Amino acid sequence: MALKIGQDHARFRHIVRGRIRENLRKYITHGELIGRHGKDRVSIPIPHIDIPRFRFDDQQKGGVGQGDGEEGDALGQGEDQPGQGKAGHGEGDHAMEVDVTIEELAEILGEELELPDIEPKGQSKLDQASNKYTGIRRVGPESLRHFRRTYREALKRQIISGSFDSKNPVVIPTTADKRFRSWKTTTEPTANAVIIYMMDVSGSMGDEQKEIVRIESFWIDTWLSKQYKGLESRFIIHDSVAREVDRETFFRTRESGGTMISSAFKLCKSIIEAEYSPDQYNIYPFHFSDGDNWSMDDTLACVELLKKFLIPWSNMFAYGQVESPYGSGQFIKDLREHFSDESRLVMCEIPNKDAIIQSIKDFLGKGH
Amino acid sequence: MSQFALKTRLPAYLRTEQQRITKIAEDFGLDFFPTIFEMTTYDQMSELAAFGGFPTRYPHWRFGMEYERLRKSAEYGLSRIYEMVINNNPSYAYLLEGNSLTDQRLVMAHVLGHVDFFKNNFCFAATDLDTLGKTIDPSNRTADYNPNRRWIDKIANHGSRISRHHARHGIDKVESFIDHVLSLENLIDPWSPFNAPAPVRLDDDEDDEPIEVPRLAAKDYMESYINPADYIEKKRQELEEKREREKSFPAHPRRDVLRFLLDHAPLERWEHDVVHIIRSEAYYFVPQMQTKIMNEGWASYWHSKMMTEKIVDASEIVDYADRNAGVMATSPGQLNPYKLGVELYRHIESRWNKGQFGREWERCDNLDDKKAWNMQLGLGRDKIFQIRKLYNDVTFIDEFLTPEFVAAQKLYTFGYSGKTGNYEIESREFQKVKDKLLFSLTNFGNPIIRVIDANYSNRGELLLEHEHMGVDLRRDYAQAALAALVRCWKRPVAVATTIDKKPVLVRYDGSEHSESPYKV
Numbered sequence: 087m088a089l090k091i092g093q094d095h096a097r098f099r100h101i102v103r104g105r106i107r108e109n110l111r112k113y114i115t116h117g118e119l120i121g122r123h124g125k126d127r128v129s130i131p132i133p134h135i136d137i138p139r140f141r142f143d144d145q146q147k148g149g150v151g152q153g154d155g156e157e158g159d160a161l162g163q164g165e166d167q168p169g170q171g172k173a174g175h176g177e178g179d180h181a182m183e184v185d186v187t188i189e190e191l192a193e194i195l196g197e198e199l200e201l202p203d204i205e206p207k208g209q210s211k212l213d214q215a216s217n218k219y220t221g222i223r224r225v226g227p228e229s230l231r232h233f234r235r236t237y238r239e240a241l242k243r244q245i246i247s248g249s250f251d252s253k254n255p256v257v258i259p260t261t262a263d264k265r266f267r268s269w270k271t272t273t274e275p276t277a278n279a280v281i282i283y284m285m286d287v288s289g290s291m292g293d294e295q296k297e298i299v300r301i302e303s304f305w306i307d308t309w310l311s312k313q314y315k316g317l318e319s320r321f322i323i324h325d326s327v328a329r330e331v332d333r334e335t336f337f338r339t340r341e342s343g344g345t346m347i348s349s350a351f352k353l354c355k356s357i358i359e360a361e362y363s364p365d366q367y368n369i370y371p372f373h374f375s376d377g378d379n380w381s382m383d384d385t386l387a388c389v390e391l392l393k394k395f396l397i398p399w400s401n402m403f404a405y406g407q408v409e410s411p412y413g414s415g416q417f418i419k420d421l422r423e424h425f426s427d428e429s430r431l432v433m434c435e436i437p438n439k440d441a442i443i444q445s446i447k448d449f450l451g452k453g454h
Numbered sequence: 455m456s457q458f459a460l461k462t463r464l465p466a467y468l469r470t471e472q473q474r475i476t477k478i479a480e481d482f483g484l485d486f487f488p489t490i491f492e493m494t495t496y497d498q499m500s501e502l503a504a505f506g507g508f509p510t511r512y513p514h515w516r517f518g519m520e521y522e523r524l525r526k527s528a529e530y531g532l533s534r535i536y537e538m539v540i541n542n543n544p545s546y547a548y549l550l551e552g553n554s555l556t557d558q559r560l561v562m563a564h565v566l567g568h569v570d571f572f573k574n575n576f577c578f579a580a581t582d583l584d585t586l587g588k589t590i591d592p593s594n595r596t597a598d599y600n601p602n603r604r605w606i607d608k609i610a611n612h613g614s615r616i617s618r619h620h621a622r623h624g625i626d627k628v629e630s631f632i633d634h635v636l637s638l639e640n641l642i643d644p645w646s647p648f649n650a651p652a653p654v655r656l657d658d659d660e661d662d663e664p665i666e667v668p669r670l671a672a673k674d675y676m677e678s679y680i681n682p683a684d685y686i687e688k689k690r691q692e693l694e695e696k697r698e699r700e701k702s703f704p705a706h707p708r709r710d711v712l713r714f715l716l717d718h719a720p721l722e723r724w725e726h727d728v729v730h731i732i733r734s735e736a737y738y739f740v741p742q743m744q745t746k747i748m749n750e751g752w753a754s755y756w757h758s759k760m761m762t763e764k765i766v767d768a769s770e771i772v773d774y775a776d777r778n779a780g781v782m783a784t785s786p787g788q789l790n791p792y793k794l795g796v797e798l799y800r801h802i803e804s805r806w807n808k809g810q811f812g813r814e815w816e817r818c819d820n821l822d823d824k825k826a827w828n829m830q831l832g833l834g835r836d837k838i839f840q841i842r843k844l845y846n847d848v849t850f851i852d853e854f855l856t857p858e859f860v861a862a863q864k865l866y867t868f869g870y871s872g873k874t875g876n877y878e879i880e881s882r883e884f885q886k887v888k889d890k891l892l893f894s895l896t897n898f899g900n901p902i903i904r905v906i907d908a909n910y911s912n913r914g915e916l917l918l919e920h921e922h923m924g925v926d927l928r929r930d931y932a933q934a935a936l937a938a939l940v941r942c943w944k945r946p947v948a949v950a951t952t953i954d955k956k957p958v959l960v961r962y963d964g965s966e967h968s969e970s971p972y973k974v
Contacts, residue, residue: 090510091501091521097629098518135519137636138934140901140949142925148869148880150891152784152793160876161786161868184522 102184103194105132110198114446115439117301119191127185134182192312195305199443201450204313204368204401215273226266235265279314279368279401281306282357284350286375288325289342290412298408298436299374300337305446306372314368320357324350326380330357344380347373347417348387355395364399371396371403372449376410377417385417389424392431402430404449409437464491468549472562478764479566483839484756486569487603488544491562499535499550500524506739507540507548508609512616512731513625514632536781537561541572541581541742543603556766556773563760567753573599574843575748577741580647581605605738612731619724631725635732637938640900641711642733644740665693707904707919711939712736714905719942729942743898744846751795752842754781758796787868787877789891794863798850801859802841803834847895855891857884865891893923901927903949916943920951927951929960936962 106113109132113119119128151161186194195201222235240259244250250257285291285299311317321336322328328349331339354371362369379385397403407418418433425431432452434445464472472491479486494502504521505511527533536557539547547565549558572578584602619628643649667689672680708714712733716726742749758778766774782793805811809829818824841850860882867890871878881887896902902921910917916939920927932949939947940962948961950972959972 089497089501091504091517093513094504094515094518095521096518097513097515097625098522101515137516137633137639138931138938139637139640140903140920140935141640141928141931142899142901143928145870145872146925147894148867148877148890149787149894150789150865150887151787151868151879152789152863152865153786154864155786155866155879157866157879157881159879160874161878182523 101135102132102186103190105135106130106186106191107194107198110194111443114301114305114443117297117304117439119304126188128188128191129183129185131183188308189312192308195309195446196312199447199451201309201447202452204310215271217269217271219267220270221268222265223268224262224265226268230267232265232267236263239263239265277314277368278316278318278366279310279370280318280320280362281310282320282322282354282369282371283336284322284324284328284354284371284373285336286325286345286347286350286378287323287339287341288345288378289340290345290376290378290410291340291408292410295374295376295408295410296337296340298439298442299406301439301442302374302406302436302445302449303372305442306370306449309446309450310370322350322353322357324353328353345375345378346380346384347375348384348391351388351391351396355391358395358399369400371400372406373404374406374408375417376412377407377415378410378412379417379420385420388417389420392421392425397425397428397430400430402432402449402452405431405433406445406449407433407435409435464493464549467555468493468558471555471559475559475562475566475760475765478760479563479570479756482756482760483835484566484570485573486545486566487542487573489539489547489566489569490544491547491549491565493551494548495551496528497525499538499548500528502548503535503538507538507546508606510606510610510613512613512632513620514616514629516636537564539565539568540606541578541603541738542605543573543601545569545572546606554773556770557777559765560757560761560774560777563765564753564757567756568749570756571745571749571752571842575741575745575846576844577744577846580741581738583608609735609738612735615727615731619727623724628724628728631728631941632732634938634941635712635729637935638712638715638942639732639736641709641903642713642736642740643709644744644897646710646713647737665690665697667693703908704905707906709902709904711903711905711918714908715942718908720944721942725942740898744848746898747791747795747798747847747895748842748845748850749795750791751797751799754792754796755799755838797863798854798859799838799841801856801862802854803838805834806837807832807834809833848892851888851891851895855888860884860887893925896923901925906950910948914945916945916947918947918949920949922952926953927960929953932960933962933967936960936967940964 113130119130155161196203222232236259237257240257240263241250243260243263244257283299283303285296307317307319319333321331321333323331323336323339323341324346325341325343326346326349330353350373358364358369379388392403405418405421407415409415415435418435421431421433429452432449434448436442436445468491476489500521502509503524504517511517524533524535528535534550536550536553537547539545545565545568547561547569549561553561579601581603582601583604616628616632667686669681669686704714712729715721716729716733721729761774761778762771782790782796784790784793807830808827809815809831810824810827815824815827818827841854845853861884864882865887866882867880867886868877869880870876902923904919904921905916906919907917909915918939927949932951936947936949946961946963948959950957950959952958953960953969957972959970961968961970
């Protein structure tokens, strides 16, 4: 049964959405939400929305309680009564948790950062047909016979023709009574996409740098998963060698040792070659590092890989350089030198958490 | 019949239960309106609770917020609404599907206690719709008392009126105005239904009489010392000012601020209607706030009496006791009105059964005698029936809270300690507990605020006064409420209050909040 409260609830959600939008920048920089997301929902704490009235100052007011305890004993925070109670007027300043879907959150992100929708490349190459039962028809295979409709038709016919006997209510359908389910086929172009995250986990990448990458990747996931129905994420970590890991390991691993970025690019290339044909997939490699590569030779190898394979294959190749006390930050300069007019290579320096918003905008703002 | 009613009919076995429990309640002397029970799902229950028990309210987001909160806590198993009943004639109550039979019986018994209270307590007479504002003396009621309390219909009508304003003026505009008026919802006079109409001021010549300052009797040669001329002059000026003040508008402070706005604020017609609706709904809920402890206590007293003596059998008693214990549970820093109410009724019943009242009882100061005091009067039941008719929470606590009761119930006062940043137990002293309790019940825990001048500074500004009783106003909330007043009054509004023991004028002129020292 449809509830009347639906309209009020929608208005409330609308207000909540406004609140989230107001505070989005705070949420982004503090990374509060990331620990709170489930499969397709995020739980967001927002300040309690209240109707202000003339009321007493809570700290001066105090009150009367019941139970054991000596004078001077702390009560702890007054908690709500468990289990029972009428619909009371909620008092106090408890923060409220509201659930929003990832999709809604992406929409809010898009509105707030003014991100353009992405035009998928190679669209309509993959048409997917889906069938849906939508109607009833008079012919069809027995396996799709609609029992209730058929029975009803037969009953109608028997009553009209007078052959129905309420004392012996046997209803026998004839061929003309039979009704079958019918379906419609719709084809939809589906665009598949893959994000390949690469991160430098060499000794010079500290916890703060990784936290930045974690926050960035959460929002990138959020945004791109709204744009593409089938979105996959792959994770590559590297120091002087690269290996593929799962999400958990990606953010937790810390290695020591040198950095050879080309190792990650090579692994990325082979993953794409093996599993994600560039003409069927929208490919988004993201690479994060502190910009401290082992040698100039390796950098040149990277440039080679980017020019020949990775950039032509990808919708966009993003490179985010986080600042670390140990890194020289040379890599981004080298890339700028070699790719000054390549629009599909997006580079961005992220010195601290406050710069995350700008870098998300840089990465996603072009609509590739 | 509406769809809703058709889909929420009680199953047969519960109808039988209802008849049985109704009979038991009547035998105990309870006197209630016809009561209609409906069966609801979790979602419907959350919806109804969000609407304050009504199937239809005016559209507003706050109901949606409440719904989300309730539904979520029901989903997570944090809380469950067992019982909900509307003060309406006939009364409507809701049962939650999926509750055990013992629970449903408990709820029915509890609800009949509430409905008896709705019908008989004098505060609720203010919700009679057919008395044209006059309230009937509850002790002189005829047996066929059957008032019009069709609030479900009235409140549904409010819903369609607000919807019409939405359609005409746009949701955002109307809803934001409702937000503002709701900020003022508590600025009403809970006693106005019982007040005589304001006296019409007689237009006599009093104003023209010269002001005479009363002098102390003194011999001629002492006159200039005992009644010095400058003192007399000062007094004379004070009296003059007082007379001037009486000419101001309003002549007397007005506690029903919403009424004042309706009468005198420059509201558009739809705004007027919104204020009117919110005000009348606020008055509907007043009796429930005035009698929270008494009402819940009364219902709990009767559910426990009926359940344990007549309704449940041995197989259910543990389930019942478990549920009852949950309802009666107390937690630190929060008073459970169910618990306090039912214990106080039992305390009174026992006192009047044993004759522990009156002059002799009070004069007796032998503790052993007092403990053993039993005159076997058996007046307890009659007494509590009388109390449920003629008292509200404030008078109930004021008259019947005793030191013995406070000690037995382990009541204490608590307050915020700046040192530790915690709420701490302050005292278990009888007088302090009683004072604090009465303070929290006075005006249902809301500050008392009156309109004192509608032409403040001779600039058409509205001046209110907060009657300070030891606790300051919460500043950010007061400022927001002032903004709501400015929205209605359309001129600057100020409230005279006390902050940190100094008189202060908190003012909002439509763009800026300010505070300045206030002189009366």
